[in-house]
Amino acid sequence: MKHDDNLAGEMQRRGVSRRAFLKFGSYVASLMALPPSAAEALAEGLAAARRQSVIWLSFQECTGCTESLTRSYAPTLENLIFDFISLDYHETLMAVSGEAAEKAREAAMAANRGKYIVVVDGSVPMKDGGVYATIGGRTNHQILEDTVKDAFAVVAVGTCAAFGGLPRANPNPTGAVPISTLVGGKPLINISGCPPIPEAMTGALAYVLSFGKLPELDHLGRPKAFFGETIHDRCYRRPFYERGEFADGFDDAGARQGFCLYKVGCKGPVTYNSCATMKWNGGVSFPIQSGHGCLGCSEPDFWDQGGFYRPLSTPLGAMGPALAGAALAGAALGVGAALSARSHQKSYLASAEKEKE
Amino acid sequence: MELLAFARGQALTFSVAVFVLGVLWRLVGVLALPAWRDFSPPREGSAPNWLSAIRAIFRKMIPHRTFLKEGMFTTVNGYVFHFGLGVVVFLFVPHILFLRSLFGVSWPGLPNGVITGVGALTAGSLLVALAYRLTSPVLKLISRPNDYLSWLLTFLPVATGLAATAHVGPRYETMLALHILSVCAFLIWFPFGKLMHAFLFVLSRGATGIRFGHRGAQL
Numbered sequence: 001m002k003h004d005d006n007l008a009g010e011m012q013r014r015g016v017s018r019r020a021f022l023k024f025g026s027y028v029a030s031l032m033a034l035p036p037s038a039a040e041a042l043a044e045g046l047a048a049a050r051r052q053s054v055i056w057l058s059f060q061e062c063t064g065c066t067e068s069l070t071r072s073y074a075p076t077l078e079n080l081i082f083d084f085i086s087l088d089y090h091e092t093l094m095a096v097s098g099e100a101a102e103k104a105r106e107a108a109m110a111a112n113r114g115k116y117i118v119v120v121d122g123s124v125p126m127k128d129g130g131v132y133a134t135i136g137g138r139t140n141h142q143i144l145e146d147t148v149k150d151a152f153a154v155v156a157v158g159t160c161a162a163f164g165g166l167p168r169a170n171p172n173p174t175g176a177v178p179i180s181t182l183v184g185g186k187p188l189i190n191i192s193g194c195p196p197i198p199e200a201m202t203g204a205l206a207y208v209l210s211f212g213k214l215p216e217l218d219h220l221g222r223p224k225a226f227f228g229e230t231i232h233d234r235c236y237r238r239p240f241y242e243r244g245e246f247a248d249g250f251d252d253a254g255a256r257q258g259f260c261l262y263k264v265g266c267k268g269p270v271t272y273n274s275c276a277t278m279k280w281n282g283g284v285s286f287p288i289q290s291g292h293g294c295l296g297c298s299e300p301d302f303w304d305q306g307g308f309y310r311p312l313s314t315p316l317g318a319m320g321p322a323l324a325g326a327a328l329a330g331a332a333l334g335v336g337a338a339l340s341a342r343s344h345q346k347s348y349l350a351s352a353e354k355e356k357e
Numbered sequence: 358m359e360l361l362a363f364a365r366g367q368a369l370t371f372s373v374a375v376f377v378l379g380v381l382w383r384l385v386g387v388l389a390l391p392a393w394r395d396f397s398p399p400r401e402g403s404a405p406n407w408l409s410a411i412r413a414i415f416r417k418m419i420p421h422r423t424f425l426k427e428g429m430f431t432t433v434n435g436y437v438f439h440f441g442l443g444v445v446v447f448l449f450v451p452h453i454l455f456l457r458s459l460f461g462v463s464w465p466g467l468p469n470g471v472i473t474g475v476g477a478l479t480a481g482s483l484l485v486a487l488a489y490r491l492t493s494p495v496l497k498l499i500s501r502p503n504d505y506l507s508w509l510l511t512f513l514p515v516a517t518g519l520a521a522t523a524h525v526g527p528r529y530e531t532m533l534a535l536h537i538l539s540v541c542a543f544l545i546w547f548p549f550g551k552l553m554h555a556f557l558f559v560l561s562r563g564a565t566g567i568r569f570g571h572r573g574a575q576l
Contacts, residue, residue: 230529244450244468263454270361270530305362312533313451314458316366319373323459326374327381334385342391349394 007209008047021047028206031199031278032215032225045210052209053108053116055147056090059140060133060167060176061122065158066092068195085205088116091135102136109150117208118151120144120179123160123167127175144182153187153214154179157201159297162190162221169303180221187214190221192273194297199278200226218272220300226278231268231294234276237261255291265309266293273298361530364537372541373459379548380556387560393568400573413566414559431489434482441479445472445515473522480515483508507551513539 011021025043029035034042058066087093088108094101108116122140125132130139148154156179159165167176180188189208191200204223207215215223232238240246240260247254247261260266268276271294275286288294293309296302306316404412420428446452450466457463466472487508490496517539519525521532546552 242469244466246450262451270533300359301362306365311451311454311458313455314365315369315373315455316362317370319370319459322370322374323377326378330378330381331385333378333382334387335389337382337386338389341386345391 006047007049011047028203031203032207032223033228034225042206042210045212046206049209051086052205053086053088053112054119055088055105055108055116055151056093056119056121057140057143057147058091059120059122059124059144059161060174061158061160062166063092063121064195065121065161066090069157069198069201088112099136105147109147113150115152116150117153117155117205118148119155119157120161121157123164123176123178124182125167125174125176127173132174141182144179148183148186151186153189153208154183155201155204156180156188156190156192156221158196159192159194159299159302162192163300165194166303168301188221189214189217189223192220192222192227192298194295194302196298197226197274197278197280200274222272222298226274227272227298229272229274229277231271231273231276231288232266235268235288236276237288250291261288261291261293263311264293265307265311267296267299267302267305267308267312268294269312271296271299361534361537364534364541368538368541372544376544376547380553383548383553384556387557395571397571399571403573404570406567406570409566409570410563411566413569414562417562431486434485434489438479438482438486441475441482442511442515444475445479445518448472469522473519476515476519476522480512480519483512483515487512503550506546510539510543510546510550511552514543 008018008021022040022043025046026039029039029042056066086108089101089105091101094104097104122133124130124140124144126141130141133140135143156162160167160176161179164172164176164178167174168178180190189204191204193200200223203226204215207223215225218224218227220227232241235241237258237260240258241262245254245257245259246263247259248263249255250264255261262269266288268288275294276288279286279289295308296305306314310316403409419425420432425432444467447456448467449469449472453463453466490500490504490508514536517532517536521529521536524532526532527535543552547555
């Protein structure tokens, strides 16, 4: 494929009709809750879009995000868009190319100055000069700074990149930080999740390609279209929550009847994502549907919320020692107060006796 | 989430610890006081002390018939918000889970719709109680900042809980954090203000009953 191809031409070559392309525009527009009039504009914008140079950096991560995005369940238009973008550099996929890959990154940056998008998965270690993750002898922080300075926008894919994720979990031994703290004023989209939903990624990318700007974001920098509602609000088990019908374990009668998983630690009420509506593997299922509570993986610090199986309404940590100390101190103060009152009473009675005499 | 983590973490632990410390301080302080010296023999035929105490505790739950008509409104309204608070606190499943995490025991809860209804009724009843306090000349005269603060710290958890359930105001996790923080404020104030009547009413009524019984009063 040539760099000056537009997406419409590429789709035609692959046998995708204009009708199918417009349908895709409507699909993405509805996913992102855009008005009906935006569907055609989105399709037209997308059709006219030129190949977008994308540089993909992988830092402290598990490659789950890349797995999620590149191993979709079946070839779709979303895949074709991924094919269409010019993935000029991907650290994980190009690892075996060594220095040649690094040269490809530098060439792409020079050729698309101010136009390329940097996709980052993984957090950046900052402790001890960032030595805990280096590629080609350079720290993640150095690579990020160097790559981002001439980018058009940055997309932080996955919770590690968006909020620090697992590497940032207490006690955060590498001093991991999210990408948002290192990119200054560059336009940034956070697509959180562990891993993120592929459609959230393609939807956001399609929007940027079509309109040349970022979609509407929430206060955490996530597209509102995909992160505007909680899992709980759109969960098909919600009626059970309202009726007070809960599973007490993963294999009890309640679990078998599909009751709400709140008691076994579901974090759906405070987790903003589209799992309950878009689901995974082509709309087959999502964690709650397969019987496990939501972990809250698209939220900041989800590893440090007191445990995956601890209900949301319970304290984060163990209160026992603090309460035992407070009980002892309270009882001691009470005894002290009573002893003081006894002493006062004694001296009062003694003086009363004296007055009588 | 940071505010919610703070509320579920340090704030909750600190406030429950203050609650336990304060309640035990006051209860042990009262219970370990020396028994009142009996300078006179009990009146002939008077009930034993324990019976006089129990009678007073229960009989004072309904005003004496002389005052029944006058005190009907405050009595009924008082029962409405006290029972309402009891239902909301002890029969809402997320609250039961919180109590289970502290005491290790649990019990069945009520559907959310019932809890929401009772919560709304409780909030309304508390507002009516405040309005009555502000409009009744006598009650207004004897009310102190302690009374108003105790009312506010009782009302806030109910109001924020209802707002969180109904998705009114800030995002759910923020509202939930505010709800928990309002409960924390309630727990911290509880032992040191008039909210402590939840424990002390038994002791004060019992002591009154014993003294009256000793003098042969019919309770």
